[in-house]
Amino acid sequence: MLICPICKNPLLKSGGSYVCSGNHNFDISRRGYVNLLCSRSSKSHGDDKRMTAARSSFLNAGYYSRLRDCICDNITCGPVLDICCGEGYYLEGISRKLAVCAPDSSACGIDISKSAIDFACRRKYGVQTELAVANCTNIPVSDSSFACAVSVFAPVSEQETKRILIKNGCLIRVVPGRDHLIELKRAVYEHAQLNPSFDNSLNGFELKNAFNLRYKMRLDNTEAVKNLFVMTPYYYRTSQSDQQKLRSVSSLDITAHFYIFVYRSV
Ligand SMILES: C[S@@+](CC[C@H](N)C(=O)[O-])C[C@H]1O[C@@H](n2cnc3c(N)ncnc32)[C@H](O)[C@@H]1O
16 A cells, blocks of 8 residues: 655565665554655654644544544545544544444555654554555555545645545545634634635545534533644644633633535546
8 A cells, every 4th residue: 555755666564664676665663653754854744742642632532523423424435545644533433434334445544743643553443554654745655546535624635635546536525614613712812713715626526525514512621622722723823822811711612613525536
């Protein structure tokens, strides 16, 4: 499934590494993932450890389980690639669903963040599931090798996603809905705004189905409120004084609002 990011030949497991016929060698980490990111820049990539840990705690508490169920309901066969899988919450659900509906199938998750993939390795998957640090604009898997791709709150490279899917392959994309987390924004900002409308067109894909999932969640402890804030991009864009406003918030009723788009590659 995985290919060498340098020469594009298939990667095979050999001892503690993945090796290709061009003799490029990639170590498998202690946790079990492989880093296939070609960039050797020391700049950190993707979500950092703090954001990843906050997201993992928040998601494990089940607040987005309805979203995970909706994604899994739309998965009927594999292999499935979770592009920008983060700490693996959705990938774990997908892999377990595959164990029921397509047990001989497999799954794979990629993310540019090493911390996120490291967390993802700790989850319990249903079918064989590989994890790699990689960029969604240069996905290290062969052409037409996945029946389904998933992208949740993440950037999508249309060309690259189309390349890795089989003909008529499925893409499930989740983006924040108009009202998503509006109460959290109001608790922090003076002029909180609803999310702008979203253009769901994707080159090379035909929209087959769309879901509008909207519900209220009660966050009844400071830790959950803090985790939700830290896992969002707002955290890094908010001044210290605005961040302080959440310190004393011990419970909050918050709207979760997701648009879920199901496409077919054409
Ligand atoms: C908002 S998080 C969503 C993570 C996961 N899909 C979820 O919903 O829990 C966005 C993720 O995209 C990853 N990411 C951002 N740019 C990326 C890129 N160019 N290639 C791969 N992953 C990327 C980040 O590291 C982060 O894990």
